[in-house]
Amino acid sequence: MKKGRQGKFKERSGHIERENKGLEIREDVGKPYIVLSLKDFENTQGQTFEQWEKDELLSLAITKLQMVCSLTRQEATRQQIIKEYPKGTFPPDSDFYHPKHIAPDIAWCSMHIQGKECVIGYFTDHIFNIVFLDQYHKFWKSRKRGT
Numbered sequence: 001m002k003k004g005r006q007g008k009f010k011e012r013s014g015h016i017e018r019e020n021k022g023l024e025i026r027e028d029v030g031k032p033y034i035v036l037s038l039k040d041f042e043n044t045q046g047q048t049f050e051q052w053e054k055d056e057l058l059s060l061a062i063t064k065l066q067m068v069c070s071l072t073r074q075e076a077t078r079q080q081i082i083k084e085y086p087k088g089t090f091p092p093d094s095d096f097y098h099p100k101h102i103a104p105d106i107a108w109c110s111m112h113i114q115g116k117e118c119v120i121g122y123f124t125d126h127i128f129n130i131v132f133l134d135q136y137h138k139f140w141k142s143r144k145r146g147t
Helices: 049-054 058-068 073-078
Strands: 009-012 015-018 035-037 108-114 117-124 127-134
Touching: 049 058, 049 127, 058 108, 058 117
Parallel strands: 035 127
Antiparallel strands: 009 015, 108 117, 117 127
16 A cells, blocks of 8 residues: 555554654543533523623623633532532522423532623533523522621
């Protein structure tokens, strides 16, 4: 068999393989980094992506989510980037309701984008399932401090 251009390819068991040149091997391969899912996204409560884009929040959210994807679930919760609430607890005074298509025993989570704006979801293993965009902090209301 003829060698490929400039001898970069080698024949091996009837297959052609390319030589590895300068490939970097990461030592943290297999670490359960956070992965995002939008399959359960609810656009009938909270805001839509279009609303967040109009209010110049969508790019901020995507940048924060990209950063979160370089962490494990444990790292994100330990650093309080994502706050995980007790399993099976839906916020009592929420302006949101628990969607029928989501199991009742999940542990809801919130991630602040800036100020009061939050992305709300839950984890399945290391997958963060985004459910709501909460621009006005109406999912898990907190009392004002110092008043």
